[in-house]
Amino acid sequence: MLDINIIRNDIERVKQAIVNKNETTSLDSFQELDSRRKTLLIECDELRNKRNVTSKEISELRSKKKDASELIQEMKGVSDQIKQLEAEAKVLSDDLDSLLMRIPNIPSDDVPVGKDPTSNVIVKSWGDKKAFSFTPLPHWELGKELGILDFERAAKISGAGFTLYMGAGARLERALCNFMLDLHTQEHGYIEVLPPYLVNRTSMTGTGQLPKLEEDMYRIPEDDLFLIPTAEVPVTNIHANEILSNKDLPILYAAYTPCFRREAGSYGKDTRGMIRVHQFNKVELVKFVRPETSYDELESLLSVSEKVLQLLGLQYQVVKLCTGDLSFAAAKCYDIEVWSPGVNKFLEVSSCSNFEDFQARRSNIRFRDDEGNLRFVHTINGSGVALPRTMIAIIETYQREDGTVEIPEVLRPYMNGLDIIRSV
């Protein structure tokens, strides 16, 4: 949620941000709603004041055993009037709130303006393209031959877009998870958290997934709970409605969770293998930081996420997203894309975003600064990193001509010493 004063004082800037983000929210009704609401509230305030003052008078008259029936009679009317005005104001407030909740965050000044991913900017390329003496296979072929990935059976169990990991494949997934968590908690100072995977509507709204993306969520209607699309949702909401101590900032959390996405509207895209699936695991990094430091903290979050791929020896690039590719809540975002030699594409494994105070305002996460003022924190998050696509890159990058796959050095301790995945 934006500071309403930004909309009041510089509505053109907000309108431009909406256009640049390819959003369609209309601000036409804003000024009317805002001013009518304000007028009503002022009127309400005056009447309430009258009621408060008169009630006190009535109380005094009563204690002196004097008659107060005339005042009581008058106040009856006032109370009815207040009730009516309050009801009107509530409608306006609800409308205004729902409008505010649909206004996206404003992109940071250094974000390139653009309609679609073609305007994204590659800001870094790491690692060399691995030279193969043979044509590298895609992971779905390698995985099937090795017996570690079974998409047919996953489809039998659940449908298209699910993965069944078997044997060394399942073990590799677990190894990756442990490797990443250990790295972030032991080397980068993140606190490990294991949050709920089902969250309520308030949490989902706090981080900005709702109201816009309801169609993309798996929802449990009986309880109005949602399966998390990312650990960002439960982890950011850990501190909802809290006032954090300045000396505790920054707060760094790393969470390993499954993520559930309906992927509505992406049917027919990336259908083979596990490039795009409805359920996947991910290690998510979430930071709560002082506003002055948030852009530095974004860079450091990016670099610890990159570290994962560097240690795994995977080629990747970092892309700065243009305005049109930026998510609803983000002010700035870097995608990390790992190279997949078999699919012959870069695959996004992390989006490292600074939300500034957008989420903090929605979730009401504040801190007291050195001057004693209450301010909203800035929130930052990114994956460190998403597992299936990382596994794709590992399998495809480390494949050998005989169809076996070498396990990266850093993962071997987590694989009980296994160094090669062979067909069983």
Add this chain to the structure above:
RNA sequence: GGAGGGAUGGCUGAGCGGUUGAAAGCGCUGGUCUCGAAAACCAGUUGGGGAGAAAUCUUCACGCGAGUUCGAAUCUCGCUCCCUCCGCCA
């Protein structure tokens, strides 16, 4: 699922329907005292909205939402969450 109890400020915990935005204690902040500290004493210490340059004024909020009333933390109803016991289950 059944029965009962509860939800008040950073914490503990009072609170007859009418100066209770809220006692008291703890904590925290500032001050006095001290070479310094502790103790003691004094003062301050919730948040949101509106008006104002400011001092300040005003309004809302005692889990959430409705209701009764001139007036609700206090009464009624619904919901949520927490605790205890019983049942069921990992």
